[in-house]
Amino acid sequence: MPDIGDVLDGYRLDAVIGRGGMGTVYRATDVALEKTVALKVIAPHLAGDDTFVRRFREEAKALARLDADGIVDVYALRETKGALFFVMEHVEGPSLQTVLQRRGPLEPAQALSLLRQVLAAVGHAHTSGVLHRDLKPSNILVNADGQAVITDFGLAKILASDADLTATHDQLGTVAYMSPEQVKGLENVNEASDLFAMGLVAYEAFTGQLPFDRSESDFVIQRAITEASFPPPSAYAPAIPPGVEQVVLSLLSKDPADRPPDARMALHRLPDPETDKAVPIVEPGSPASDALLSVSQWIGLAATFAIILGGTYAGVRATLGLPIFSVSPPAPSDTARETVAAGPAPQQDAASQSSERADTDTARGQEPDTAPIEGDSKDNQQPTSEASETTPIDSTSTDPDPRDSQPTARVTEQPTAEPTSSDDKPTESQPPAQGMLFVRSDPEGASVRVRGAQVGSTPVTLDDLEPGSYELALRLQNYRPIETTITVQERDTTVVTRDLSSRPAVVQLRVVPSGKIRIDGTLRPADSDEPLVDSLSPGAHRIEVSSALGRWETQLQVEAGERYEQTVDFTQRVEVAVTARTSAGPPLPNATVQVDSETVGYTPQRITRRVGQHTIRVEKEGHAPVERTVQFEPGMETPLVFELSPRSE
Structure with a gap:
């Protein structure tokens, strides 16, 4: 196949954008017109097949006649010394x-x-x-x-x-x-x-x-x-x-x-559409996608922002020698559900005003009056930032908060020890310690997804994970995928080891006329009118097919995920030539040829027989006869050469 940078008949290959069993698709540039196009270059083993090439040309002509907005345009069919390809419209966008x-x-x-x-x-x-x-x-x-x-x-x-x-x-x-x-x-x-x-x-x-x-x-x-x-x-x-x-x-x-x-x-x-225009499908990561974040994504961003503000607030209070109340981020799924269910929080404006007042007091060198300090009145116990929805309520306050009667998001209350005296201060709440995850597989190199996000290939180590449950998926070509749920503990390393199972190969066998099929000696049930479709483990397998007209067998080596198809048509006839020569190499004419115990002529001899196994015997006076079983099938090598050794006197 051509390489990136090559120029095929005036088209420079810029990048590979797709591969398949029939060829490779490139993004290319029409050098003369400076226009971006797509080139599909047919695989060499198909480009050398006259039947395929004839079929491909006919189809390319028909496809070029298709004229619809929803079908890629075909511009040209080109055939050079090194490649057969056609030129298509290049469509910007993912599949x-x-x-x-x-x-x-x-x-x-x-x-x-x-x-x-x-x-x-x-x-x-x-x-x-x-x-x-x-x-x-x-x-x-x-x-x-x-x-x-x-x-x-x-x-x-x-x-x-x-x-x-x-x-x-x-x-x-x-x-x-x-x-x-x-x-x-x-x-x-x-x-x-x-x-x-x-x-x-x-x-x-x-x-x-x-x-x-x-x-x-x-x-x-x-x-x-x-x-x-x-x-x-x-x-x-x-x-x-x-x-x-x-x-x-x-x-x-x-x-x-x-x-x-x-x-x-x-x-x-289909129901009538509300509009005839296409509905945009925005790809994650595209510029427009920022404006189309889901509710849960916005909540995740808000929670992250709350953590940052909480850390800043804690630093200020620590500098002033005041008690610190840390903000623990709730589990994403629970937070998302609670916030969505609660709807908008009316007290956010008050929180913003309180935050602004705290900033002003700090600028004046005064202590912000928005934190829940012992002795403060309930009116002063306001959230300190826009992240008030996720900030823990001071459990030392026993007075009812008038804001509880308003429709607000539920707040995760952090458990603290009951104070034993008025001198006791609230217990500091620490965020959960992070955990670590180590994933390995046999064989190595499997792609790893955690909660749907690609994180690398095995072996891979992930640190700084929040404690909790994670969906883990392993993928490796020609191996069965693995999906599981693991739990990461705080201050602990979770090790996941998985042995990947090879995907089976699939074999499809059709027998004409109907007959028996054995795979590795086991008779497989098959409908006389339908092909046998079965899965096989990667490796070597013995396939035996028999019918009233003959017998056929092969030793099959299959790879993981491979598909093997074979039609054994015993009604089809195959012609081959049979020749003989001496062990020293010179041709040996007029040797007798027998097929299935029937004399058919003398070498060199042409034989026509049904598909299947046949026994051929070649003999000549003064030489040791040679007999072997030959499987006749379309495309077999010919002539069949029999080497006869002179008899010793």
């Missing part, structure tokens, strides 16, 4: 997958807007005779205005194209977004399959998750897609409008006939 990973489910209005846009774009592609066949959040880009753009038609199928051009070299689609008919067989893929994938995308946009456990093996996911009943989106997103939920569930019907007849009809069944 929907990135948005969902960073911020969770969309607001109902945002998800509905996105669903309407994508259905309109898919409908345009279908009426133009193009299926996508790999719709998923990573293939939907979202710009700053909330406009959704479908990209990566690398697996697209042209409905009117020749059957010879529809072969695919990779798994057709992404397992988690496949339709039931895609799982069962490629010949069943049509417009309804795109609609099913669109239903899964919509489900994830509204709820933040798929209707099944995506961390399971491909085999389990395929079983869920074809057999399991999906919970309605409202089970996870109660705010979804009922009319929208009905459309999403209809898109997810197992039977294609029960889905909407086309994308336009699905779009028509």
Whole structure:
């Protein structure tokens, strides 16, 4: 593959923005026009396949004819000595997958807007005779205005194209977004399959998750897609409008006939939007996101500000030799719930005035009269800053506070020892001591998320953690993810060690005509009309297939997460050539050739036999015969060379 900085036919490669099984997508610059574009460079092993190249050219032409706001524009198809690629519109913005990973489910209005846009774009592609066949959040880009753009038609199928051009070299689609008919067989893929994938995308946009456990093996996911009943989106997103939920569930019907007849009809069944404009989906970390913080985020900022002010106040009182009352930050989740439930606090203006009076007194060299000092009246016991909602109330005061009758946020009261005399002073409340977390895994290098935030890769150490519970997630490619909840104690180190399990490989085997399949000697049950789909542990496995027409076997080495597909068609015939030579190397013509005990001719000889194992014997007078079992299958090496040694006299 080309490198960053290379120039391909007038396009300079600036950065890699995506990789897939069919190629790599680059952000590039049209040197002549000084315009930013996207280049999809086809993988070398596919660019050298004549059948794929013919199919790819036909699809590129069709995609270039698509003209819709929600579909990435294709500008040109280029073929150079070193690469086959096409030039596309460059869309500024993250993928929907990135948005969902960073911020969770969309607001109902945002998800509905996105669903309407994508259905309109898919409908345009279908009426133009193009299926996508790999719709998923990573293939939907979202710009700053909330406009959704479908990209990566690398697996697209042209409905009117020749059957010879529809072969695919990779798994057709992404397992988690496949339709039931895609799982069962490629010949069943049509417009309804795109609609099913669109239903899964919509489900994830509204709820933040798929209707099944995506961390399971491909085999389990395929079983869920074809057999399991999906919970309605409202089970996870109660705010979804009922009319929208009905459309999403209809898109997810197992039977294609029960889905909407086309994308336009699905779009028509959605409730009328309040506006035709796209609803912005602001990415966390973008400049605009600062204005759209959630209530809990504002509360978190306020709590942090309160801690800072509390520390400043404590320092002033310590300097003056006065008692110090420290502010302990409450647990974020509890504080958020209490503050939201309580609503706005009317006494904040009074607190601000009190704070200003304290600042004025300090400037004059006087002692601020806002702290709860022994002997002060109840009127003087006011909060010292805007963070009064989280400041502990002086437990030595027994007089009722007239402010209690007003609707204020609940205050976390810090327990203190009961004073035994008027000379006793309130017990100083200390903030909880911090804890430490050490996370390691076998193998190392797993990404670590704590409360949804990426914190590094194993082994990793986190210090200065508030005591409490934390959600911990470990992720490593080709290994099963781990999610757990751990507790961090104050003044203690919590050590988490996890052994990661490899993701299984998935094997899909089809036998024509129907027959028996054994994996590592164990007979696997299989429907005569459906392929066998099973999961295997990484490593070597023996696959044996037999039917009334023959026998076929192979030694299969699979990696974690790999998918292996094989169709054994015993009705297919394969032609090979058989030659013989002496052990010294010269050809040995006119040696007798037998196939399955039947004499078929003399070397060099061409043989045509069904797919499967056949026994070939080559012999010649004065030489030791050679016999071996050969497995006939498409693409096998030919000629088959038999080396005969002269007999000793």
